[in-house]
Each structure stands twice: as structure tokens, then as C-alpha cells.
Amino acid sequence: MSKLSEVFKHKSNNVLNVYCTAGYPQLDSTLQIIKTLQDNGADIIELGMPYSDPLADGPVIQASSLVALDNGMTIAKLLEQLKNALSSDKRAAIILMGYMNPVLQYGFEKFCADAAAVGVDGLILPDLPEYEYETEYGAIIKKYGLDFIFLVTPETSEERVRKLDSLSSGFLYAVSSSSTTGNEKDFNAVEQYLKRLQSYNLQNPIMVGFGIKDKETFSTACKYANGAIIGTAYIKALEGVADVESATKNFLDSILK
Amino acid sequence: MKSDLIEVAQEAGFQNPNEQGYYGSFGGAYIPEMLQRNVAELKESYLKIMAEESFQQEFQQLLRDYVGRPTPLFYAERLSEELGSNIYLKREDLCHTGAHKINNTIGQILLARRLGKTRIIAETGAGQHGVATATVCALKGMECIVYMGEKDIERQAPNVARMKLLGAKVVPALSGSKTLKDATNEAIRDWINNPIDTHYIIGSVVGPHPYPDLVARFQSVISQEIRTQLLEKTGSENPTHVVACVGGGSNAAGAFYHYLDELSVKLVAVEAAGHGVNSGMSAATTQLGKSGVLHGSKSLVMQTEDGQVVEPHSISAGLDYPGIGPLHANLFKSGRGTFLSATDDEALEAAFHISKIEGIIPALETAHAFAALPRMNLTPKDVVVVCLSGRGDKDLATYMKAMGL
Numbered sequence: 001m002s003k004l005s006e007v008f009k010h011k012s013n014n015v016l017n018v019y020c021t022a023g024y025p026q027l028d029s030t031l032q033i034i035k036t037l038q039d040n041g042a043d044i045i046e047l048g049m050p051y052s053d054p055l056a057d058g059p060v061i062q063a064s065s066l067v068a069l070d071n072g073m074t075i076a077k078l079l080e081q082l083k084n085a086l087s088s089d090k091r092a093a094i095i096l097m098g099y100m101n102p103v104l105q106y107g108f109e110k111f112c113a114d115a116a117a118v119g120v121d122g123l124i125l126p127d128l129p130e131y132e133y134e135t136e137y138g139a140i141i142k143k144y145g146l147d148f149i150f151l152v153t154p155e156t157s158e159e160r161v162r163k164l165d166s167l168s169s170g171f172l173y174a175v176s177s178s179s180t181t182g183n184e185k186d187f188n189a190v191e192q193y194l195k196r197l198q199s200y201n202l203q204n205p206i207m208v209g210f211g212i213k214d215k216e217t218f219s220t221a222c223k224y225a226n227g228a229i230i231g232t233a234y235i236k237a238l239e240g241v242a243d244v245e246s247a248t249k250n251f252l253d254s255i256l257k
Numbered sequence: 258m259k260s261d262l263i264e265v266a267q268e269a270g271f272q273n274p275n276e277q278g279y280y281g282s283f284g285g286a287y288i289p290e291m292l293q294r295n296v297a298e299l300k301e302s303y304l305k306i307m308a309e310e311s312f313q314q315e316f317q318q319l320l321r322d323y324v325g326r327p328t329p330l331f332y333a334e335r336l337s338e339e340l341g342s343n344i345y346l347k348r349e350d351l352c353h354t355g356a357h358k359i360n361n362t363i364g365q366i367l368l369a370r371r372l373g374k375t376r377i378i379a380e381t382g383a384g385q386h387g388v389a390t391a392t393v394c395a396l397k398g399m400e401c402i403v404y405m406g407e408k409d410i411e412r413q414a415p416n417v418a419r420m421k422l423l424g425a426k427v428v429p430a431l432s433g434s435k436t437l438k439d440a441t442n443e444a445i446r447d448w449i450n451n452p453i454d455t456h457y458i459i460g461s462v463v464g465p466h467p468y469p470d471l472v473a474r475f476q477s478v479i480s481q482e483i484r485t486q487l488l489e490k491t492g493s494e495n496p497t498h499v500v501a502c503v504g505g506g507s508n509a510a511g512a513f514y515h516y517l518d519e520l521s522v523k524l525v526a527v528e529a530a531g532h533g534v535n536s537g538m539s540a541a542t543t544q545l546g547k548s549g550v551l552h553g554s555k556s557l558v559m560q561t562e563d564g565q566v567v568e569p570h571s572i573s574a575g576l577d578y579p580g581i582g583p584l585h586a587n588l589f590k591s592g593r594g595t596f597l598s599a600t601d602d603e604a605l606e607a608a609f610h611i612s613k614i615e616g617i618i619p620a621l622e623t624a625h626a627f628a629a630l631p632r633m634n635l636t637p638k639d640v641v642v643v644c645l646s647g648r649g650d651k652d653l654a655t656y657m658k659a660m661g662l
Contacts, residue, residue, distance in 0.1 A: 052433060052565040053551065055445050056289040062432055074563040100287055100550040105564030126289040127550060131277055155294040155452050164290075175291060 003093040003121040004147050004170035007043050008205045008226060015227025016218070016255065017044035017207055018234055019097065021064040022081075023073025024050075029244050030078065031085050036248040038092040041256045044207075046124065046229065049075055049098030056126040060232045075106045079114050086119030095149065095170075097124040108137060112144040122147030122170045130167060138167065149173050154193040158200065165202040172204040174225060176211045194224030218255050230255065271517035271593055274583070278466020278554070281591060283583035286465035287550045291449040295457075296553075298372065300467045306371050307364075307474065319363050320478060323396070324353045326360075328479075330486035330642070335614040342635035345496070346617070346645045347483055347512060356620065356647030357476060357508045358389035362458055364475035366393040369456035376400045376455045380444040382409055382437035382504075383574030384416025385620075385647060386460030391425035401425040404443040406436035409574060416651060434568045437578055441552050461505025462582030465553030469510075469582050476511025483642055484515055491640055498633070500525040501644040502625040503596075504540070504576035506585040508646035513594075523595060526585060527629040529571035529622075530598035540569035541598040542581040543589045551579065556586040572601035572655065573621035575647075599628035605659050608649060620647035621655060 007015060018037050022030050030047065037045050050065035050073050057065070075098075086094055096115055103111050103125065115123070123146055128137060130150065141148045147170030152161050154177055165172050174197055176190045190211070197206055208221040209229035221228035234251055241247040271280070278284045278300075288296055306312055320326040328348045337344045349357035362379075369377060377399050381387030387403040394401035403420055407429040410417055420427050433439040448457045462469040462476075484494040499516055501509035503526040516522040531539035539545060546557035551566060559567050559579040571577040581589075588594030599607070608624035611617055619627065623646045635641060649656065 053438065053442055055442060055553075056291060056449070058446070059432060066433070069565060076563075101558065101560065101566070102564030104549055105547070105560065105562065127287045127553070129286055129288065132285065132287070151290040153291050153293075153452075156290060160293075 002145070002147050002170060004044070007093050008171065011043060012205070012226055014222045015043045015205070015207065016041060017046055017227060017229040018042045018252075019046040019048060019229060019231030020234060020238070021048040021050055021061060021068050022078045023068030023071045024064040024235070025067065025238050025241065025244065027071040027073060027077070028081070030081050032244050033248060034085065034092070034094070036245050037252065040249050040252040042092050042252065043227070044093045044095060046095045046097050046231070047078065049078060049096055049102060051099040051102055054099060058232060060235050064235045075102055075111065079118055082118040082120065093121045094119065095122040095124055096120050100125055100127050109140050112140050112146055116144035116146055120146065122149055124149045124151075124173065126151055130164060133167060151175050152197070153177070161197065161200060161202070165204055168204050170204070171207045171226065172202060173229070174206050174208045176208050176221070191220070191224060194221070198224050215255050271588065271591075272514065274466060274470050278470070280469075280583045280587035282548070283554070283556045283586040283590070284466055284469060285555050286553060287555060288465045288553045289449070291452070292445070292465070292553075294452055295448060296465050299471070302372065303368060303467050303471050306368055312367060312371065315367055316364055320360065324359050324363060325351060326478065327482045327486070328352060330483060330490065332490065333615050336611070339614070340630055340635050341637055342639045342641060343637070344630070345487070345490070345640070345642045346615075347479060347642055349479065349508060349644060349646050350617070350619065350623070350648035354385070354389050354392050355650060356385050356389070357479060357511060357644075358386045358460060359392065360478055360511065361460065361472050361475040361507060362386070362389040362393045365456070365458040365471070366397050366399065369399070369458070370397065372456060374454060374456035376402070376451065377458055378402045378404065378444050378447050378455055379458045379460060380404045380437065380440040381460065382406070382440070382577060383651065384409070384413040384420065385575060385651065387425070387427070388416055388419045388423070390458050390460070391420040391423035394425060395423045402447065403427050404430050404440040404447070406430045406434070406440045408435045409437065409440070413574065413651075436568065437574070438566060438568070445552065461507040462510045462584055463505045463552055463554065463556070463580060469554065469584055472507055473510040473514060473584060476507050477514035479508070479511035479644060480513060480515040483512065487640070487642070493640075495519055495522050496640040496642045498523045498525055498639060498641040499644070500527065500626050500629065500641060502527050502529075502576060502622045502646060503581060503585060504529070504578045504622065505580065506582040508644050510582060510584055512642070512644035517593070524588060524593065525595045525597060525629065525633065526588070527625045528596060528598040529573055529576035529604070529625055530600045531570040531572070533600055534598055538570035540571040540576050540578065542569070542579065543586070543596045544598065546579070546581070554583050556583045557581050557589070572604060573625065575620070575622040576625065597629040597632065599625040603628040605656075608652070608656065612649070617645065618649035619645060620649050621652045623647055
């Protein structure tokens with residue numbers, strides 16, 4: 001059973017996935033952040049592989065990507081940092097999130113092999129479309145035992161949601177509105193969409209992302225889904241912070257306590 | 258023998274992408290799910306709408322009465338004599354707004370209206386596509402938002418003023434390197450955030466499928482006219498060469514379009530070498546790029562070893578793009594197209610020379626195409642069509658500086 005499946009087996013609700021851009025705020029912050037997040041209640045940790053042109057992300061995450069790139073973060077460095085760091089049984093599940101271009105340059109199969117070898121559990125590549133996934137890349141991802149998570153939005157048709165659910169493993173990422181990350185929105189408007197998703201009885205657990213920023217939005221999302229993903233709000237909490245550990249702890253406390 | 262080859266080429270398809278939007282191994286739609294609905298809607302309807310009689314009627318009428326088409330095909334006598342060949346200039350510089358860009362924006366605004374969209378967004382580098390978009394939005398009374406890199410806003414002030422005069426809102430792209438690539442990112446983000454009422458008018462043959470095909474089809478009026486005009490002037494609708502400058506590649510796609518599968522016609526694309534292809538300050542994507550994904554399609558992309566997109570350099574803002582349309586990447590990889598490049602200095606020199614011997618001040622982009630001509634070993638038997646994609650008014654400040662004025 002994959003680590004992600006284990007997470008949802010033990011905990012079917014209030015699953016917390018926290019996103020952080022690898023190499024932010026400092027090049028070597030990543031391991032400290034992983035440790036502090038998992039010690040303080042994060043079930044899944046999504047590490048962003050910084051990219052110069054992150055289309056699906058809003059300004060806050062893009063800015064953090066540029067900082068990380070300036071810090072010298074690369075896919076190779078990140079995998080090197082993760083080596084020997086993900087061995088503990090009690091750890092959170094680790095997902096790498098990023099864009100196709102840097103992964104293609106690293107070498108798609110080499111990337112999957114190296115990521116799996118250091119203990120990465122799943123991948124989110126928002127600009128890998130399902131046609132290319134089915135015809136070319138999906139088999140490689142599966143070969144190395146990695147979960148692959150597709151995104152769905154309120155604009156995604158039921159037929160397409162079911163298709164993407166059938167291709168996904170680990171969980172399905174429900175974007176709470178058609179927008180880039182970090183946009184403010186009226187969360188009540190999102191509830192109906194999440195109820196609709198719930199009514200489909202999909203094979204994968206559903207995690208809600210985009211617009212989750214505090215205790216209130218987290219618990220609302222968890223009413224209609226298995227859990228939620230926080231990104232922009234956490235990046236903001238790390239901005240200009242010297243003590244990553246206490247900033248992370250305080251942030252998680254504000255969500256979970 | 259020749260017709261056999263053409264048949265093979267047509268089967269392989271230099272002109273049309275496959276169902277998934279691929280030209281050979283380039284193209285596709287590498288988009289996040291948030292864009293899926295908009296792109297799918299466009300993909301399902303663009304060919305159908307473009308085939309409608311009422312659409313064609315309105316499109317053709319506007320091209321004629323508003324843009325001023327057909328644009329002349331002019332025999333450049335002095336240039337021909339100098340090169341010992343026959344050079345024809347396709348005068349896209351005489352289009353309304355001063356460049357070929359408006360062929361595409363007219364087509365897309367009509368498409369957007371038929372899709373029920375009320376809000377138009379666009380990206381622009383030098384501002385030519387922004388002006389062409391603002392123009393058609395004014396014509397049709399549509400809201401217009403143009404994303405433009407903060408740096409480009411500073412260096413292209415007259416075009417910013419034009420867009421504002423035409424009623425468009427110009428939004429600075431503050432992210433990344435603050436140029437065309439980032440303006441494109443911002444436009445795509447806007448589209449993600451406004452999935453219902455907005456149409457994105459991309460300015461070149463780039464972006465996710467169906468954009469490269471869509472834009473190439475709207476620009477194909479250029480080669481369609483060349484065929485008719487050349488037949489009239491020379492008795493053959495086929496030249497030996499078609500030459501065009503390439504950034505993203507929209508004027509080249511339009512000038513090449515009806516010749517893509519006519520293998521006897523040599524297609525010459527001229528990229529911007531900046532300070533020199535290997536200077537580190539260049540925009541010659543086919544020479545420097547590697548296969549990758551940028552702005553929603555797989556193509557050749559200038560990037561670091563780690564796959565970060567690099568900022569190109571060209572004196573001409575219209576060629577200053579780190580990618581190239583997938584149609585052109587396929588022409589390059591297959592050998593169907595000949596790819597040359599010209600430096601900033603060569604382009605400037607060509608612009609001055611053409612101004613003096615033909616009385617036409619070309620855009621800096623177009624000047625790159627002229628700069629490549631002397632290197633093509635042309636003969637008296639050759640019939641060469643150069644796509645004169647735009648006029649040089651917008652580059653006056655650069656020209657004045659180079660002249661020491």
C-alpha cells in the first residue's frame with residue numbers, strides 16, 4: 001500500500017496537506033520544514049519544485065519560487081537533500097509538485113526513478129495533460145510506484161471528473177475555484193461544488209486546495225472532503241522569518257488548535 | 258516525382274496539427290486543469306465557426322474594408338538588381354495598425370463574439386499585438402485588457418499610449434523578468450481566474466492547441482494572396498523562396514502557410530541572433546533551444562540545464578521570445594524549413610539600407626529577414642518573396658539612436 005493510501009486509511013477526515021516551495025525561504029530550509037510540519041500535525045507535505053514560469057500559481061507562490069531559484073534550488077539539489085531524510089516510518093507522505101519543463105530536462109524517467117528512490121510518494125504536475133499521461137508518462141510513473149494526482153475544478157464536467165479520478169491514485173485534488181493559487185473567494189460558493197464531488201462517490205479521497213488559509217476555511221473544506229491543502233497562507237507565514245521552526249509550529253497551531 | 262514528394266509531405270502534414278495538436282513531436286496542450294474548459298471550448302468550436310459563411314463574410318469584409326487587404330506584392334527593383342535575383346515584398350506593413358498582427362486579432366475577435374465572450378485579454382511585447390487587439394476591441398465595443406511587461410511598458414511608451422487611446426487597459430506584468438514571457442504568464446493567469454466571460458487573444462502561433470493552428474489559419478491570408486498575386490506577375494503561383502522573420506512565428510506561419518506542403522518552395526525563417534548566437538545575448542531559439550514545454554505547448558525553448566526558461570535578447574522586442582511556435586519547431590527538426598539568423602547590428606544595417614534603396618522603412622523585426630538575403634546565394638532564376646511584416650515607425654527611437662540623432 002502506498003504511503004498516501006496509508007494516510008487516508010488511518011485518517012479519513014481532516015487530513016492536512018501543507019505546501020511549501022523547496023529551497024524557500026533558505027536553500028537548506030527544506031528538511032527543517034518537513035520535520036516541523038510532520039511533528040506538528042501535517043499528514044501530507046507537498047514540496048514545490050521551483051520553476052521560472054509557474055502558470056497555475058498565484059503571485060505569492062511564484063515569488064517564493066523565484067527566491068528558491070535565486071537560492072540555487074534545482075530538482076537535483078532537492079532530491080539530494082531528501083536522500084536519507086525520508087526513512088522514518090512515522091513520517092508524513094511526501095509529494096513533489098512542479099511543472100513539466102524542468103522535469104523533462106532532468107529526464108522524466110530518471111526523475112521518477114530518483115524521486116521514488118529517496119522516498120517520495122506521489123507527484124502533482126499540473127501541466128501534464130491526461131492524453132500525454134495516458135499515452136506516454138503514466139506508465140513510467142506507475143513503474144516506479146509513485147502516485148499521481150490530477151486536479152479537478154468547478155468547471156470540470158462530471159464525465160471528466162470521473163476520468164481524472166480513474167487515472168489518479170493517492171487522492172484527487174479539488175481546486176476550490178477556477179483560479180490561480182492564493183485567490184480570495186467566498187467560500188460558501190464553493191460548498192455546493194464540494195457537495196457535488198462528494199455525491200459522485202469517487203474512488204480516490206478528495207483534498208481541497210486553493211483558498212484554504214485558516215482554521216475556518218480548513219474546517220469548512222473538511223466538512224465536504226477528506227482534507228485540505230494549504231499553500232499560499234503558509235508561504236506568507238514564512239516570509240522574512242528567521243526562525244522557520246517556530247513560524248511553522250505557530251502556523252500549524254493556528255489551523256489545528 | 259515531385260508530386261509524389263508533395264503527397265508524402267501532405268500526409269505527414271506540415272500544415273495541420275493532428276487531433277491532439279501536434280506538429281510532428283511538437284505542440285499539444287500542456288495546460289493546468291483550470292484552463293481546460295476554455296481551451297476545450299475553443300478546440301471544439303474554432304474550425305466549425307471559421308467555416309460558417311457568416312463568419313467568413315464578416316472576416317473577409319473587415320480584412321478588405323478595415324485592414325486594407327489585399328496588401329500589395331511589390332517587385333523591389335533596386336534590391337533585386339543588387340542581389341542579382343527577383344525580390345518581391347509582401348507589404349503587410351501597409352495593414353491598418355502597421356503590421357500583420359491585425360489579421361489574427363480581427364479573426365479572433367469575431368470568434369470571441371460567436372463564443373459569447375464579452376471580455377478580451379492579450380499579451381504584448383513591443384506593443385504591436387496589443388495595439389492590434391485594442392483596435393479590434395474598440396471596433397467591436399469589447400472590454401480590452403493588455404498585459405505587458407513592466408520593462409516593455411517603459412521602453413515602448415508610444416504603443417502604450419496608443420493602446421490607452423484605443424480604450425484598452427494596460428496592466429504591467431510585474432513577475433519574473435517583466436517582459437513578454439511574463440506578460441504571457443499573466444494573461445494566462447487572468448484567463449484561469451476568469452473562465453466564463455473572457456477570451457484570450459494570443460498574438461502568435463504559440464500556446465496550447467488549438468492556438469497555433471488558429472493563429473496560423475488567420476494569418477494564412479498572407480500566403481493565399483501571395484499565390485494569386487505571384488501568378489499574375491510571374492505566371493506561377495510558386496516562388497522559389499519565401500523569407501520571413503521568426504520570433505513566435507506568426508508572420509512566417511502566414512507567409513509559409515499555403516506553401517508548407519509545396520516542397521519546391523524553400524521556406525526561410527530568420528531568427529534574431531541579438532549580439533551573436535553564442536554571445537549569451539540572443540533570441541535564436543532553434544539554435545539555442547531544447548525541446549521543452551512553455552506557455553502550454555511542447556516546442557523548442559531557450560532554457561538552462563535545469564529547465565528554467567531564460568530571458569532572450571534581441572534589439573527587436575517582437576522577436577525577443579524564448580520559444581517558437583510548434584509548427585516552426587517541426588519545420589526546423591524535419592529540415593523542411595531553413596533557419597538563419599541575423600544580429601542586432603545586421604538588422605539595423607538592413608533597415609537603413611532598405612529604407613534608402615526602396616523607400617520603405619521596415620520594422621526592426623522585418624529587417625532581420627532582409628539581413629539574411631545576401632547570405633542566401635540567390636540567382637537570377639530565383640523568385641523570392643519576403644514578408645514585410647511591419648513598418649518601422651514604432652522603431653524610430655531605436656533607429657535615431659543608432660544614427661546618432
